[in-house]
Amino acid sequence: MELKKFVDFDNLTNAFAARTDEALKQAHFIFSTMQSPGLVKVGMALTKWSLNVGLPVKGIIRKTIFNLFCGGETLDGCQRATNELAAFGIGAIFDYSVEGEKSEEGFDGSAQEIMRTIDRASQYEFIRFSAFKITGLAHFDLLTKIHAGEKLTEEEAAAYERVKARVDMICAEAKRKDVSVLIDAEETWIQKPVTEITRDMMAKYNTEKALVFYTFQMYAHSMLGHLKELHADAKENNYRLGAKLVRGAYMEKEAERAQEMGYENPIQPNKEATDRDFDAATEYCIKHIDDIGLFAGSHNEKSNYLVTLYLEKYGLPRDDRRVYFGQLYGMSDHISFNLAAAGYNVIKYVPYGPIKATIPYLMRRANENTSVKGQSGRELTLIKKELERRKGAKKQFAHQDKF
Numbered sequence: 001m002e003l004k005k006f007v008d009f010d011n012l013t014n015a016f017a018a019r020t021d022e023a024l025k026q027a028h029f030i031f032s033t034m035q036s037p038g039l040v041k042v043g044m045a046l047t048k049w050s051l052n053v054g055l056p057v058k059g060i061i062r063k064t065i066f067n068l069f070c071g072g073e074t075l076d077g078c079q080r081a082t083n084e085l086a087a088f089g090i091g092a093i094f095d096y097s098v099e100g101e102k103s104e105e106g107f108d109g110s111a112q113e114i115m116r117t118i119d120r121a122s123q124y125e126f127i128r129f130s131a132f133k134i135t136g137l138a139h140f141d142l143l144t145k146i147h148a149g150e151k152l153t154e155e156e157a158a159a160y161e162r163v164k165a166r167v168d169m170i171c172a173e174a175k176r177k178d179v180s181v182l183i184d185a186e187e188t189w190i191q192k193p194v195t196e197i198t199r200d201m202m203a204k205y206n207t208e209k210a211l212v213f214y215t216f217q218m219y220a221h222s223m224l225g226h227l228k229e230l231h232a233d234a235k236e237n238n239y240r241l242g243a244k245l246v247r248g249a250y251m252e253k254e255a256e257r258a259q260e261m262g263y264e265n266p267i268q269p270n271k272e273a274t275d276r277d278f279d280a281a282t283e284y285c286i287k288h289i290d291d292i293g294l295f296a297g298s299h300n301e302k303s304n305y306l307v308t309l310y311l312e313k314y315g316l317p318r319d320d321r322r323v324y325f326g327q328l329y330g331m332s333d334h335i336s337f338n339l340a341a342a343g344y345n346v347i348k349y350v351p352y353g354p355i356k357a358t359i360p361y362l363m364r365r366a367n368e369n370t371s372v373k374g375q376s377g378r379e380l381t382l383i384k385k386e387l388e389r390r391k392g393a394k395k396q397f398a399h400q401d402k403f
Contacts, residue, residue: 006308006318007342009301012386014341015334018084021390024383027330030068031380034366044363051356058355061362069330069365070097070358071350075116078352081329085348086126089340093129093182093326094121096136097351097361104162110136111166115173122177129347130174131182134194138163143190164197171201171212178211182244182295185215188254188266199230206240210293210322213242218278219251220266227281235291244295244326245281247274249364279306286310289322295347297326304335308344318343328365334382 009015016024033039050057062073071078075094082092094117096110114132121127134143142156142163152160167183174181183198185191201212214230216223227243234241251267258265268274278298285294286307296307304325311318327336329350340346351361 005305006312007305007338007344009304009334009338011338011341012334012382012389014337015382016386017337018088019333021387024387024390026064027068028380028383028387030064031383035377035380044366048359051359061355065362065366066355066358069328069351069362071329071352073352073354075113075120075352078350081350082124082127085350086124088337089126089346090336091126091129091345091347092329092350093131093347094127095131095349095351097353097358102139104159107137107163107166111170114170118170118173118177118179118181121179128178129180129182130170131184131349132170133184133186134163134167134197135186135190137166138193140190143186143193147190147192160193164200167197167201168204171205175205175211180211180213180242180293182213182242183215184244185217185246185248187250187257188220189257199233202234202242203237203239206234206242207238208240210240210242213244213293213295215244215246216281217246217248217250218281219248219268219274220254221268221273221277222266224277224281224284227284231284231288231291241292242295243281243285243292244297245278245285246297247278247300275300275303279303282307283310286314286316286323289314289316289320293322295324295326297349299327299332299335301335304339308339308342319345321345331365331379 019027033043047057047061071081071092071094075096078092078094082094085092096113096117110132114130114136117130121130139159142152142159145152145156146160171181173179181201183194183201186194195214198212198214202210202214205211216227218224227245230243231241248267254267255265258267268277278300279302282294282296282303283306285292287310296304298304298307307323307325308318311320311323316323324345324347325336325339326347326349327333329348336346336348351358
């Protein structure tokens with residue numbers, strides 16, 4: 001399919017309009033570091049060790065990778081980042097990026113914080129999204145046991161009911177305040193309970209529009225079929241399917257566990273297969289947009305081009321409120337800002353939380369930028385070009401000022 005160019009991802013003036021010279025230099029340093037997988041691996045190990053033994057490294061983390069990929073340590077601390085995005089027509093998703101809580105008190109605390117993100121989102125037209133992981137509300141081991149089909153103890157069954165009650169409380173609040181909720185994907189070996197809970201929430205709250213979104217990780221070879229199955233279920237049971245499409249974030253971990261446990265690797269055989277299924281899924285959703293709400297979460301330029309093409313192909317306006325583009329805060333600004341400038345609906349994930357609690361998220365971002373071929377290299381190339389462009393513009397201005 002020949003691509004028509006409705007948006008220019010090489011427009012650096014748009015891409016980095018919100019970034020100061022200092023912020024660009026900092027991003028340049030971090031993405032340069034991520035070019036070395038060995039250095040990233042050592043750095044992650046040292047970071048975890050330093051935090052565990054109580055060394056004073058939070059300040060260094062805050063000034064580097066945390067500031068690049070997170071909006072702040074608190075919800076209020078995200079306000080500057082979200083206001084900057086809003087100035088360029090980009091929405092923000094408040095994402096309390098705390099995973100792997102261990103206590104019931106911690107799970108309840110996470111649920112209350114997510115409720116606060118919904119309340120805050122309801123106050124702004126340019127946000128109106130919230131996101132969370134089930135692992136912020138439930139024991140990972142409990143979800144693993146449920147996925148495996150093992151019999152739960154009475155205590156475990158009661159704990160699972162509390163998990164579902166927390167999620168229902170969150171989705172009910174989102175419905176009351178008309179805020180969309182993205183329930184993020186997790187590792188495949190806990191996905192069955194995540195699917196069960198999310199499907200039930202969609203059936204309950206997506207009767208009028210897609211309010212609750214299920215996340216499809218398209219690097220799993222079963223996901224395109226799974227998307228169609230859930231769509232059929234939605235039609236049969238009279239609810240709208242909320243489909244958040246991503247490529248995925250646990251590829252190495254999934255492959256390693258499959259090999260260790262002796263089961264089939266759930267991951268696609270290669271990147272081309274993932275790209276093919278992701279693009280097929282976005283077209284499927286747009287083709288069936290009367291039944292589906294689409295959140296296309298991608299850092300791939302071609303996939304984003306294709307979504308713009310599918311909108312045109314199926315006669316949908318660029319700003320159709322059933323279709324959103326999404327990228328992570330700190331990454332792919334050349335995609336986000338140029339899509340927004342062209343009139344499309346764009347949302348940035350803005351994670352936040354205490355530095356130590358966000359380490360799993362930050363580690364995934366570091367790994368992603370070393371393992372995904374060309375990602376950090378593309379970021380680095382564009383940042384270099386923009387720094388050079390600004391340097392040249394300043395020299396020209398200084399020269400003209402002399403005359």
